[in-house]
Amino acid sequence: MADKKKIDFDFAAHEAPLFKAWNEGGYFQRTPGFGKHQNDCYTVVIPPPNITGMLHMGHALDDTIQDACIRRARMQGYQTRWVLGTDHAGIATQTKVDKKLAEEGISRLEIGREKFIEACYDWRAHYGTTIVEQIKGMGCSCDYSDEHFTLDPDYIDAVRRLFVEWYHDDLIYRGKRIVNWCPHCTTAIADDEAEYVDEPGHLWHLRYPLVEPIDGLDYIIVATTRPETMLGDTGVAVSPKDPDKQKFVGAKVKLPIVDREIPIFSDYYVDADFGSGFVKVTPAHDPNDWAMGERHDLPKINIFDETAHVVEGYGEFSGMSRDEAREAVVAWFEEHGLLDHVEDHDHSVMTCYRCHTKLEPWLSEQWFVSVDRLKGPAAKAVESGEITFHPARWSQVYLDWLENLKDWCISRQLWWGHRIPMFYCDECGWEDASVEDIHTCPKCGASVRQDEDVLDTWFSSQLWPFATMGWTREGTQASELQKAYPTQVLATARDIMGLWVARMVMASEYCMGTIPFENVIIYPTVMGSDGKPMSKSRGNGVDPLKLMEDYGADGMRFGLLMQVTGAQDLKFNESKLENSRNFSNKIRNAARFVMMNLEGFEPGEPEVSTPADRWIFSRLARLVARVDESFDAYEFSDVTRELYAFFWNEFCDWYIEFSKSRLSGSDAADRLACQRNLVFVLDTALRLLHPIMPFITEEIFQDLPVEGEDPYLIACAWPEAESLAKYRDEQAERAMIMVCDVVSAVRATRSRYGISPKQALSVTVKVEAASDAALLSEQEQLICGMGNIESLQVGCDAEKPAESSVTLGTGLEVYTVLSGHVDFEAERARLEKQRASLQKDIEKFGRKLSNPGFLAKAAPEVIEKDRAKHADLSDQLKRVESQIAELN
RNA sequence: GGGCGAUUGGCGCAGCGGGAGCGCAAAUGCCUUACAAGCAUUAGGUCGCAGGUUCGAAUCCUGCAUCGCCCACCA
DSSP, rough: HHHHHHOOHHHHHHHHHHEEEEHHTTTTTTTOOOOGTTTEEEEEOOOBTTTTTOEEEEEEHHHHHHHHHHHHHHOOOTTTEEEEEBBOOOHHHHHHHHHHHHHHTHHHHHHHHHHHHHHHHHHHHHTTTTHHHHHTTTTTTOOOEEEEESSHHEEEEHHHHHHHHHHHOEEEEEEEEEEEETTTTTEEEOOEEEEEEOOEEEEEEEEEEEEETTTEEEEEEEEOOOOGGGGOOOEEEOOOOOOGGGGGGEEEEEEEETTTTEEEEETOOTTTSTTTEEEEOOOOOOOHHHHHHHTOOOOOOOOOOSSSSBBBTGGGGGTOHHHHHHHHHHHHHHHTOOOEEEEEEEEEEEETTTTTTBEEEEEEEEEEEEOHHHHHHHHHHTTTTTTTTSSHHHHHHHHHHHHHHOEOOOOESSSSOBBEEEEEEETOEEEEESOOOOOTTTTTBBBOEOSSSSOOOHHHTTTHHHTTTTOOOOOOHHHHHHHHHSEEEEEEGGIIOOOIHHHHHHHHHHSSSSEEEEEEEEEEHHHHHHSSSTTTTTTTTOOOOHHHHHHHHHHHHHHHHTTSSSEEEEEEHHHHHHHHHHHHHHEEEEHHHHHOOOOOOOOOOOOOOOOHHHHHHEEEEEEEHHHHHHTTTOOOOHHHHHIIIIIIIIIIIIIIHHHHHHHHOOOHHHHHHHHHHHHHHHHHHHHHHHTTTTHEEEHHHHOOOOOOOOSGGGOOOOOOOHHHHGOOOHHHHHHHHHHHHHHHHHHHHHHHHHHHHTSSSEEEEEEEHHHHHHHHTTTTTHHHHTTTEEEEEETTTTOOOTTEEEEEETTTEEEEOOOTOOOOHHHHHHHHHHHHHHHHHHHHHHHHOOHHHHHHHHHHHHHHHHHHHHHHHHHHHHHHHHHHHHOO
């Protein structure tokens, strides 16, 4: 099946030159604007892809959405600019570079910090720009002349400035806390960077001997999922609500192996019904235990080193890994008769979101952002409606996240990143944060050292919208910030709602005193075709680069947007891309048709004269209004559906067909009118399609003999719904429905009887109103051409010709003469079927209309509509029945 | 544990209070001078289940089931 679909078209060969032309024409830099929005800026900052990243489906969708928004805004006359850049991605990059060096037999520790950072920059120079090239391939109209990077000198200044401001404003502090430690990356990571994975495990019930027996008991039993941490236990807790356990409170147990005497105490954290009711407390290796330790003033004993191996001082256990220690501890308890029993117990374990190593809650000194004062303004920005989420329900998720926010651990024990701008004097104890490097102590003159750690990558990401627009600069770039800030749209994935979106709002409110963006588009997560998240191990991933090869950038963009509905997931459907690739082919061919028929063409205003003209212009006017509405609401699947349906099913299927006879006719004036109309509709459609399918629309536009406002479509004007509103024409729309009904009826009859389209037929149409008869007669030529009809009779009292097949429509009957070929049995069967269906519907409406409740309470116009419908159905039934009677 | 989303013809989805739609797939016939990546025609659904609100429910409410996501996390 796939082979059948394979087609041979070199999309890149068509796309690349257009991209080059736009780029060289300066269209990607801030455009001057025109028209009523001339003085308004429309700015978008790209969610900076990681320099380790290859373009994946998430980017493809994200960038398509942004480009569609920015391209439409550009055509609407806004001063547009899409700010581009990449993220240094601390852990991700360091891991990659580590791996690469390891392959060359080099260790990071050997070469030292400076050399390692050099290696990171090297790596970036080689691989870190790939993704920008891929974004170009998609046709994205970013400002490539001003690309940013989160480790640019400017950006570093911005990060340091924020750190210093927050530090001096008591929003940043240092503390010894339990943090999530990745023993593989040997760094702390933030709570929300940890991923939970459910795992089958065990609950070990261990006996801890009491120092003094109580009521004849000489031990208690603690239950734990992590027996190895017992080496660091400094207490045992029971629930205050557990009456049986109160007698133990105040007693002491002698911790096995380490022979430490530790107290039993009571704490509300303990759930009496879980496990044994006794909780071993390891303040240095569990956040909850840490909290209990604080409450009860317990010592905090760290038993692991930074790679999660047991530290010195624990005899045979020292040097063991976590897993080895677990086995050894359990074995020791078993050997000494202290392992009471083991039960199965599933639990979730925290893993590193980068390397998926199990995280260790680990006690260390870290830097924190105090969030209490920051989160209020960020919440208010959304509550007040200054920032709008699309779909709207995400605002609640955002607010919930803020409400539950705890202080943010921002220090990372990495080398690649923004080094914390804290300076310490070991001589006199002076310390301070500083934007500029400090070498000598301002107090005692001794040399100072800078903090070794770097900042969480999200700490720098939160400045992205304003740091890329000249926050630390003076003059022109600062005025750019004045002019174009806040930005209009942020399009991003839902999983970084808190990590990134909320933090940008907090930082922007603090630094800029305003919101960073007006609209947040949360697009659905692209799942594999099996409905599961795309992953290498599942093998359900899809590569956008391959998709662009197969369907073109336009095909991928349109096909992706077709799938963007309000749902939170998107089950990727490649057939949609095939669909949209076929659509772009349709566009290409329709344009070819128009251009092949432009002999004698002179540009000019459209001449909307025939009912077909009035109809297509009316439909076009409607389309522009609907596309605007959908675009403004960021309902992308609606935008694509509307464009697709208009272009294919109305413009191509009917209007182009209608126009063929006029184009080949002898009336030169009429031909010119038709040409102008075709060109106008095509031109308008291309403009509407351009934000989503930039390449093919531009390519065609270049060949189209129209004078745009700009040589390139990218900067031409977006169609205005108001100026097209004059073409709205209900009557013409109704007329064309009748015309299409007649043509379809004849075609259906042909198909039913296997009559070749080449054989001309005689047709009689019976209508109800004289005005309808006149309308249809007026379109005789059109109808005859479309249905290959040699003679057409239309009338209110037309007689059914002998030997004809009948098709019933709303308000009309179409008789197609078959001269001897009518299969009466088949006709009867078909009509009987129609009768049954009509009777069913009539019954339904009859019931409704005889319902007193309905008549009393329903809206009058609804009742009226249903009455008309009922009458129409009854009429149709009567006609079907009389046709059946005739057959007998 | 809390929250959110999905459940509509074989598949993927739209519709979100007034007679069930689209695309793909299927069937039949067409190489009709824009397009076979196409054209024409046809068939296919008691809108997850059970209650409720309403004159009227795919659409609103409640409960249940299945699938999925996010957040929190009990040793």
